[in-house]
Amino acid sequence: MTDRDNNLSRRRFLKLGSYGLLAVPAVAGLGWSTAAQAMERLSEDDPAAQALNYVHDASAAAGHPAYEEGQNCLNCLLYTDASAMDWGPCTVFPNLLVAAEGWCTAWVSR
Structure with missing residues (x-):
């Protein structure tokens, strides 16, 4: 195998590897939204x-x-x-969804 062949396969490996790295967040994001949709909403x-x-509405607090x-x-x-x-x-409430406009005493500034 010549140096030219080694450089081409190294380039190809790096190119394919970078595509793989770019795909990871996209695939992870798809899985999260599916999981989030399957969770139940927290009841007051x-x-x-x-x-x-x-409370579901912070103004009520x-x-x-x-x-x-x-x-x-x-x-x-x-x-x-976010x-x-x-x-x-x-x-604070694992496996449950809370209202974005809600509030509780565990609130911590972002």
């Missing part, structure tokens, strides 16, 4: 939700001493998919 009646004063104007799940650090504009996953 859920015992864990009640323990953290969770205005009377709570820990609530500050402008806080909601979408701008919380624990809301793990691109989910209606309902999304939260680390």
Whole structure:
């Protein structure tokens, strides 16, 4: 095998490898949205939700001493998919979706 052949196969390997790396986030993103769609929405009646004063609409939490104007799940650090504009996953409530406009006492600034 000549040097020219080695360079071509090395280039081809690097080229195909880079395509593979570019495909990983796209495929992972497709899997996540499918998994997120399969999850149930958190109910305000859920015992864990009640323990953290969770509400679907942050304006309903205005009377709570820990609530500050402008806080909601979408701008919380624990809301793990900031691109989910209606309902999304939260680390506090595993395997459940919370309302992006919701709020609970576990809110942490993003």
